[in-house]
Amino acid sequence: MSESFYTWEDLRYLMTRLRDPETGCPWDLQQTADSIVPHTLEEVYELVATIESGDVDAMRDELGDVLFQVVFYAQLAQEQAHFDLSEVVHGLVSKLIRRHPHVFTDGHLRAVQRHHFATEAVMDQWESIKQAERETKLQMHVLDDVPVSLPALTRAQKLQKRASTIGLDWSALAPVLSSLKQELCEFEMALDSPEKHADIAHELGDLMFCCVNLARHLKLDAEQVQRAANQRFEARVRAYTALAEQQGLSPVALTDEQRDALWSAAKQQVQRQSEHSRGHS
Known part of the structure; x- marks a missing residue:
């Protein structure tokens, strides 16, 4: 028998059924907010993967x-009498109305008035409003609510963005590049003393931090840039091993010349495939 088209209320009901002490699911009943955090992170990354792949059906599921x-x-939270889902929705809508005064001009959801604002001006206004909210919550420092659980590149870029609101930033790209070159020199100097592993790690971290800052000044997301680089590398390695197999070669027993030639061919193959995909998108 076919089921009816499920709704938001059905989802809420399903959740209460899963957590019913007498008739619920044993696994769901054992869970706490802390225990499901790993599942949440996994689901978010799976969603990101579907977005990057362009698979709309998979994106809907994720x-x-x-x-x-x-x-x-x-x-x-509701079971512990902290808050319920309706309060989550209310808080979200209230916050977004407050942070979009250029849309909800009188502070009400149904307000309709056309305004034209540049994206940069809107983002500046957004940050000012968020800073005012932090001060209201007694989060007096601009870095107080940058989560330590963020991926390292994402957190680095967020820390840099927050620091820029108090003047800790460059206004042009040239000094960012100069800083990157300086950090590279310091890293190379640290390599001269290989026994000082901590110094090498320290300088490498500074170099990576500068790369994130460069991405930010180029209006790129460092995490997405690195994810794309990872995907390119994976595609090239797969092409590399496939080409080696086609030529009857073992990837672990190649000369330097063979390896370089195969790697160059793999890069070209992946590049052609990428261009072909873009041409049909």
Whole structure:
């Protein structure tokens, strides 16, 4: 028998059923907010993967999985009399109205008035409003609410962006590049003393931090840039091993010349495939 088209309320009901002490799911009943954090992170990364792949059907499914995480956390909070899902929605809508005064001009959801603002001006306004909110919450420092659990590149870029709001930034790209070159020199100097492993790690970290800053000044997201680089490398390695197999060669028993030639061919193959995909997108 076919089921009816499920709704938001059905999802909320399903969650209460899963957590019912007498008839619920044993696994779901054992979970806490802390225990499902790894699942939440996994679901978010799976969603990102579907977005990057362009698979719309898979994206729909993964959005559902992420939504379930939100409903799960809200259910746990409701059971402990902290808040419920309706309060989550209310808080979200209120916050977004407050942070979009250029859209909701009188502070009300139904306000409709056309305004034209440059994206940069809107982002500046957004940061000013968020800073005012932090001060209201007694988060007096601009870095107080940058989560330590963020991926390292994402957190580095967020720290840099926050620091820029108090003047710790360059206004042009040239000094960013100069700083990167300086950090590279310091890293190379550290390599002259290989026994000082901590110094090498320190300088390498500074160099990577500068690369993130360069991405930020180029208005690129460092995490996405690195993910794309990872994907390119993976595609090239797969092409490299496939080409070696086609030529009856073992990847681990190649001369330097053979390896370089195969790697160059693999890069060209991946580049052609990428250009072909873009041409049909």
